[in-house]
Amino acid sequence: xxxxxxxPAGLYVHIPFCIRKxxxxxFYSITDLSxxxxxxxxxxxxxxxxxxxxxxxxxxxxxxxxxxxxxxxxDAEDIGQxxxxxxxxxxxxxxxxxxxxxxxGTVTPEKLRGYYRAGVSRINIGVQSFQEENLRxxxxxxxxxxxxxxxxxxxxxxxxxxxxxxxxxxPGQTELSWIPDLERAVESEPAxxxxxxxxxxxxxxxxxxxxxxxxxxxxxxxxxxxxxxxxDFLSKQGYAQYEISNFARSGPERSRHNQKYWQDVPYLGFGxxxxxxxxxxxxxxxxxxxxxxxxxxxxxxxxAEKEILTREQxxxxxxxxxxxTTDGIDIxxxxxxxxxxxxxxxxxxxxxxxxxxxxxxxxxxxxxxRRGMLFLxxxxxxxx
Amino acid sequence: MENIRNFSIIAHIDHGKSTLSDRLxxxxxxxxxRDFQDQILDSMDIERERGITIKSQTVCLPYTAKDGQxxxxxxxxxxxxxxxxxxxxxxxxxxEGALLLVDASQxxxxxxxxxxxxxxxxxxxxxxxxxxxxxxxxxxxxxxxQIEDDLGLDPETAILVSAKEGTGIEDVLEGVVTHLPxxxxxxxxxxxxxxFDSHYDPFRGTVVHFRVYQxxxxxxxxxxxxxxxxxxxxxxxGIFQIVRVPQKTLSAGQVGxxxxxxxxxxxxxxxxxxxxxxxxxxxxxxxxxxxxxVVFSSIYPVASDGYEDLVTALEKLKLNDASxxxxxxxxxxxxxxxxxxxxxxxxxxxxxxxxxxxxxxSLILTAPSVQYEIVLNDGSLxxxxxxxxxxxxxxxxxxxxxxxxxxxxxPDHYMGAVxxxxxxxxxxxxxxxxxxxxxxEMIFELPLAxxxxxxxxKLKSVTQGYGSFDYxxxxxxxxxxxxxxxxxxxERVDALSQLVHRDxxxxxARHACEKLREEIPRQMxxxxxxxxxxxxxxARKTVSPFRKDVTAKCYGGDISRKxxxxxxxxxxxxxxxxxxxIMIPQSAFLSVLKTDKD
Ligand SMILES: Nc1nc2c(ncn2[C@@H]2O[C@H](COP(=O)(O)OP(=O)(O)O)[C@@H](O)[C@H]2O)c(=O)[nH]1
Ligand code: SF4
Numbered sequence: 001x002x003x004x005x006x007x008p009a010g011l012y013v014h015i016p017f018c019i020r021k022x023x024x025x026x027f028y029s030i031t032d033l034s035x036x037x038x039x040x041x042x043x044x045x046x047x048x049x050x051x052x053x054x055x056x057x058x059x060x061x062x063x064x065x066x067x068x069x070x071x072x073x074x075d076a077e078d079i080g081q082x083x084x085x086x087x088x089x090x091x092x093x094x095x096x097x098x099x100x101x102x103x104x105g106t107v108t109p110e111k112l113r114g115y116y117r118a119g120v121s122r123i124n125i126g127v128q129s130f131q132e133e134n135l136r137x138x139x140x141x142x143x144x145x146x147x148x149x150x151x152x153x154x155x156x157x158x159x160x161x162x163x164x165x166x167x168x169x170x171p172g173q174t175e176l177s178w179i180p181d182l183e184r185a186v187e188s189e190p191a192x193x194x195x196x197x198x199x200x201x202x203x204x205x206x207x208x209x210x211x212x213x214x215x216x217x218x219x220x221x222x223x224x225x226x227x228x229x230x231x232d233f234l235s236k237q238g239y240a241q242y243e244i245s246n247f248a249r250s251g252p253e254r255s256r257h258n259q260k261y262w263q264d265v266p267y268l269g270f271g272x273x274x275x276x277x278x279x280x281x282x283x284x285x286x287x288x289x290x291x292x293x294x295x296x297x298x299x300x301x302x303x304a305e306k307e308i309l310t311r312e313q314x315x316x317x318x319x320x321x322x323x324x325t326t327d328g329i330d331i332x333x334x335x336x337x338x339x340x341x342x343x344x345x346x347x348x349x350x351x352x353x354x355x356x357x358x359x360x361x362x363x364x365x366x367x368x369x370r371r372g373m374l375f376l377x378x379x380x381x382x383x384x
Numbered sequence: 385m386e387n388i389r390n391f392s393i394i395a396h397i398d399h400g401k402s403t404l405s406d407r408l409x410x411x412x413x414x415x416x417x418r419d420f421q422d423q424i425l426d427s428m429d430i431e432r433e434r435g436i437t438i439k440s441q442t443v444c445l446p447y448t449a450k451d452g453q454x455x456x457x458x459x460x461x462x463x464x465x466x467x468x469x470x471x472x473x474x475x476x477x478x479x480e481g482a483l484l485l486v487d488a489s490q491x492x493x494x495x496x497x498x499x500x501x502x503x504x505x506x507x508x509x510x511x512x513x514x515x516x517x518x519x520x521x522x523x524x525x526x527x528x529x530q531i532e533d534d535l536g537l538d539p540e541t542a543i544l545v546s547a548k549e550g551t552g553i554e555d556v557l558e559g560v561v562t563h564l565p566x567x568x569x570x571x572x573x574x575x576x577x578x579x580f581d582s583h584y585d586p587f588r589g590t591v592v593h594f595r596v597y598q599x600x601x602x603x604x605x606x607x608x609x610x611x612x613x614x615x616x617x618x619x620x621x622g623i624f625q626i627v628r629v630p631q632k633t634l635s636a637g638q639v640g641x642x643x644x645x646x647x648x649x650x651x652x653x654x655x656x657x658x659x660x661x662x663x664x665x666x667x668x669x670x671x672x673x674x675x676x677x678v679v680f681s682s683i684y685p686v687a688s689d690g691y692e693d694l695v696t697a698l699e700k701l702k703l704n705d706a707s708x709x710x711x712x713x714x715x716x717x718x719x720x721x722x723x724x725x726x727x728x729x730x731x732x733x734x735x736x737x738x739x740x741x742x743x744x745x746s747l748i749l750t751a752p753s754v755q756y757e758i759v760l761n762d763g764s765l766x767x768x769x770x771x772x773x774x775x776x777x778x779x780x781x782x783x784x785x786x787x788x789x790x791x792x793x794x795p796d797h798y799m800g801a802v803x804x805x806x807x808x809x810x811x812x813x814x815x816x817x818x819x820x821x822x823x824x825e826m827i828f829e830l831p832l833a834x835x836x837x838x839x840x841x842k843l844k845s846v847t848q849g850y851g852s853f854d855y856x857x858x859x860x861x862x863x864x865x866x867x868x869x870x871x872x873x874x875e876r877v878d879a880l881s882q883l884v885h886r887d888x889x890x891x892x893a894r895h896a897c898e899k900l901r902e903e904i905p906r907q908m909x910x911x912x913x914x915x916x917x918x919x920x921x922x923a924r925k926t927v928s929p930f931r932k933d934v935t936a937k938c939y940g941g942d943i944s945r946k947x948x949x950x951x952x953x954x955x956x957x958x959x960x961x962x963x964x965x966i967m968i969p970q971s972a973f974l975s976v977l978k979t980d981k982d
Contacts, residue, residue: 197932198936199937244936261938274940275944284944307944317947324938374931374933375932380950384950
């Protein structure tokens with residue numbers, strides 16, 4: 001038997017709790033914190049169940065991402081326990097990237113110090129905006145000042161790999177009102193920035209308000225302009241875009257974990273609604289804490305659905321995900337994985353987009369241009 | 385022969401013909417209740433769904449009357465829509481009598497009158513039947529008055545029924561036996577039988593429906609069609625009792641079918657006379673006119689590899705539908721397809737639906753057109769129904785278009801609305817008369833082109849459903865025709881061209897541009913949609929481009945969802961046509977044909 005050359009993979013933990021639901025958000029979380037304790041136990045149980053099942057020699061893990069929801073509703077001890085359980089269950093590299101997402105409204109200097117001591121190496125802070133008015137519109141539980149403090153405290157706690165999340169494209173927003181947020185972000189010298197265009201996800205409270213006409217969404221053209229502004233501004237400040245909404249000061253400071261989603265790297269997810277992917281399979285857990293708890297309680301995997309991707313589906317995903325990144329589709333890897341020639345399959349179309357200035361291709365890579373990124377969905381739907 | 389009755393039910397649409405037919409069939413017990421499907425005579429799916437009959441169906445009902453004798457009542461069903469009034473006439477030719485059905489709450493309508501005239505032309509005995517007497521809004525006295533005044537029939541002979549509840553059904557059967565005459569004809573004379581319909585059976589070939597006027601026909605006979613002297617050997621004769629029931633012979637007075645190894649329905653002609661090869665009858669029955677298509681449209685498959693399937697599907701449809709005609713057509717935008725001729729817009733829709741549903745095809749249809757007569761400067765005459773063949777306008781000396789005579793019956797307070805509608809449609813009001821104190825019959829002469837577009841829907845809407853309508857083509861008149869082209873980003877899309885009257889061209893152009901704007905999805909660049917006559921732009925709309933089309937966030941949980949969306953879009957793309965760089969969905973082509981629901 002040929003021994004496996006172990007492959008890198010990622011671990012994701014979904015914390016399904018928030019203090020209050022933000023009206024734009026469609027991540028799975030509940031606000032009833034009384035399930036916290038039961039959840040942590042179930043989560044650890046799930047990891048142990050998976051560990052018994054999973055081929056230890058096939059993967060090693062160089063990232064662990066604790067996301068949500070609001071992981072920072074848990075104190076350092078709980079988070080420490082999660083990390084320890086994961087390390088016992090899976091082969092996690094000693095210098096793995098271990099990220100936690102925190103909400104500025106839930107942190108104290110002690111908590112952050114505790115996270116650091118528990119082994120968290122990277123912290124991602126949901127700032128969203130430094131302007132009270134925006135925070136109100138977004139229904140955030142924290143003030144601009146609290147966000148500012150959270151950054152200070154994180155740094156003092158020892159974190160030097162800090163990421164900040166922002167949202168732009170709010171109703172009425174202009175370049176003039178958005179740039180100050182970017183300026184303040186850059187002033188605090190994070191390693192990483194995520195800037196998301198506000199999206200009205202179907203079924204969210206904000207989308208309902210929009211349909212009711214409670215506010216006038218910013219026009220598509222304005223949002224597009226703000227996108228260009230963001231990319232320009234950040235690149236001048238030394239933050240290179242590496243994915244539609246993600247920017248990093250340097251290569252190593254990119255989110256190692258999140259890049260796995262776009263590069264066809266396997267990951268295992270734990271907690272309600274978490275997705276796992278080991279090519280060609282993807283499966284995901286129930287989007288319900290109750291169902292999750294009862295399945296784990298009964299010794300069952302809490303899997304809601306599973307899909308096995310056909311070759312055609314894998315190609316579709318490879319194109320869509322590859323084009324999200326500035327590195328683009330790795331053509332050699334594509335050709336090797338699918339046993340075809342990318343250029344033969346898509347050359348005619350990519351040439352056409354190249355002429356229109358939406359795509360850049362060479363022998364090795366096929367990527368969207370800055371302008372092309374604005375049309376990712378159209379370009380992909382024309383290709384696949 | 386004394387015990388045979390041949391009759392039809394004639395009625396305005398929705399007055400309950402199908403329901404009454406079902407009751408008659410049920411009462412006479414030829415099918416068990418368990419097998420009974422509602423409205424059994426409308427056997428094609430689409431007909432049943434739309435509640436209309438297109439192909440005539442026949443059923444032979446054995447009935448034991450009060451006099452103790454058993455009668456065979458041949459009910460010959462007739463189509464129920466103006467587009468097919470010609471087929472009604474064919475069915476009536478085989479009958480001695482007809483039940484004229486009138487809705488007790490609606491009263492006499494345009495098709496009631498039109499059908500009555502047809503029946504009288506064939507010298508039929510008529511029994512008025514007032515249906516839906518169970519309705520609270522039924523007004524039997526008023527309907528009786530209409531029967532007397534509008535129809536000139538004896539209201540006292542009217543039979544009152546509720547087809548829905550089954551009341552009065554016995555009276556109808558008795559009425560048929562006692563009031564309608566039995567057929568006459570010499571069984572010993574040479575065979576003389578009239579073909580009034582035919583349909584295609586995939587296992588047996590063409591099944592010919594006919595009525596024997598004199599003589600006999602049986603399996604083994606060598607028969608001959610008098611129109612073309614084609615001869616066939618009869619394999620089977622029989623009667624219809626929902627299913628075909630073979631008989632030894634059919635003789636004078638009987639209605640039934642024949643199977644004789646005839647390949648396609650087109651090999652038979654309705655109105656033709658069947659006789660024996662060896663012993664011909666002296667003169668053929670007076671025949672029918674050929675049904676001529678009046679509406680033309682080109683049909684293209686959406687999928688570029690769908691042409692072969694379309695060929696096969698049309699061939700199969702044609703087996704059963706001799707009135708459908710088609711020939712090859714090509715379009716720069718849509719590739720290979722067919723130019724088809726239909727009896728009317730409904731016929732077109734039915735064919736379209738059958739092609740899509742029964743043969744699983746996705747189709748694009750071009751704007752329906754009537755047939756124009758064009759006299760060129762050199763005096764030659766062109767008959768044109770396809771915008772693609774429209775000659776250079778400078779070569780045209782004169783164009784003529786078909787006109788119809790339309791009879792419209794309405795409650796009189798809709799007079800203004802109907803007048804406006806018809807005048808807007810370039811109609812000429814020839815006459816109007818009160819049928820009863822507040823019901824009006826208006827006669828218009830209208831260009832057929834205006835009627836095939838959306839006239840019937842509009843009439844229904846301006847009269848809140850109370851207006852009824854019947855028409856016949858009368859003549860060709862001089863007209864001012866132009867060819868309207870649609871340009872998309874400057875490129876003419878031939879499949880969207882239409883022939884229209886100059887006065888209507890701006891409105892049509894605007895309508896087409898607006899519909900296209902609604903249906904063409906936004907793309908990365910601006911799309912200009914223009915309507916033009918010759919080089920002159922008369923309408924324009926634009927589809928504004930995307931300024932952005934990107935999903936901001938995509939992590940583990942978002943990937944499947946996004947992929948499924950892409951897969952859905954890909955499916956949708958199969959229903960699109962590339963015109964230049966622009967994807968035009970099938971729905972856009974079809975939306976141009978639709979009118980606004982106002
Ligand atoms: N109330 C009532 N409704 C009837 C009666 N006969 C038919 N209908 C209804 O009238 C509508 C049209 O009937 P249908 O037989 O399809 O009419 P057709 O178009 O003449 O064949 C249907 O909804 C029937 O259910 C009746 O005697 N009483
Ligand atoms: S805190 Fe984060 S996860 Fe929770 S509702 Fe707000 S945006 Fe969503």
